[in-house]
Structures are given as C-alpha cells and as structure tokens.
Amino acid sequence: MAMRFELVSPERRLASKDVRAVRIPGADGDLAAMEGHTPVVTSLRPGVLVIETEDGGEERFAVTGGFAEIGPDSTTVLAERALPASDVTQEVYDDWVADARGQAKDAPQDTIDSATKLVEDMVAMGGHIGLDPKQPNL
Incomplete structure (x- = not known):
C-alpha cells in the first residue's frame, strides 16, 4: 500500500x-x-x-x-x-538555532513560552541528526 x-x-x-x-x-x-x-x-x-x-x-x-x-x-x-x-551541516544548524534564539529574544511577553519551546525543539533536532547543540542558554 x-x-x-x-x-x-x-x-x-x-x-x-x-x-x-x-x-x-x-x-x-x-x-x-x-x-x-x-x-x-x-x-x-x-x-x-x-x-x-x-x-x-x-x-x-x-x-x-x-x-x-x-x-x-x-x-x-x-x-x-x-x-x-545529511545536508544539514553544523554551520547550517548553528544558523537555524541562532535564528530561533533571535525570535525568542524578540518575542512579545505573551508568546515567550512558545518562542522558548521553538529553541528547545531546534536544539533537540540537532541532537537527532548528530550535530552539536552546544547546550544553549535558554
């Protein structure tokens, strides 16, 4: 099927x-x-x-x-x-995480929880594909 x-x-x-x-x-x-x-x-x-x-x-x-x-x-x-x-290099991944952190930093107070979750999910994704999340400060 x-x-x-x-x-x-x-x-x-x-x-x-x-x-x-x-x-x-x-x-x-x-x-x-x-x-x-x-x-x-x-x-x-x-x-x-x-x-x-x-x-x-x-x-x-x-x-x-x-x-x-x-x-x-x-x-x-x-x-x-x-x-x-397989095409996600450490550099690409670092850019994606930096973008997510920027969104979290600039998020309005009423959306800060979802913005922080975005960063956490992005970091977890890197671990799943074998990249170093560098343990960001959330």
Whole structure:
C-alpha cells in the first residue's frame, strides 16, 4: 500500500513520490501518516521528518516548522525550511538555532513560552541528526 507524498519548502520541492508512510514532527506530538489516514491538518515543530519508502528504506529531512495536510491518499508537507538531514551541516544548524534564539529574544511577553519551546525543539533536532547543540542558554 502506498500514498503520494510531497515535501515542499519555499526554495524547492524536496520530495515527490509514492511512500509507505511518513513520520511527522507535529506541534502536538509526532504522528505517522499512511494510506487511508483520516484527513487532518497539523502544524509542525522543528524536528526530523522520516519517509518510509516502498522498498523498506528511509529518507530523513530536517524541518524547522510549517504545516502538514494528511489525507487518505496523499500527504503534503509545506515546510518553513527543510533539507535532507545529511545536508544539514553544523554551520547550517548553528544558523537555524541562532535564528530561533533571535525570535525568542524578540518575542512579545505573551508568546515567550512558545518562542522558548521553538529553541528547545531546534536544539533537540540537532541532537537527532548528530550535530552539536552546544547546550544553549535558554
């Protein structure tokens, strides 16, 4: 059983293929999308999105946020930023974390908790793909 999957960032389309499943870092928790899934739209948190290919392999992508639209026959992820996990260098990751810290620093008082969570999720994502989070001061 396969479903159509699309992963798009503002810069480019990163994936467009038939897949067995997609593991998505949802803002309210991780979820798996497979053929026959009940339709749902969810926001993403920074994390690692994993495509389970039809041949039993996996492809991993680092995403910094965005939205996923899951349906019974297809799933589309519109990511704020996304790269194959293997392409995320320490320099790219450090830039992403610095951007998240800047957003947290400039966040209005009533959104400081969600901005801090963004930084924590970004740091955790780096650990999941083998990069050094440098234990930031939150």
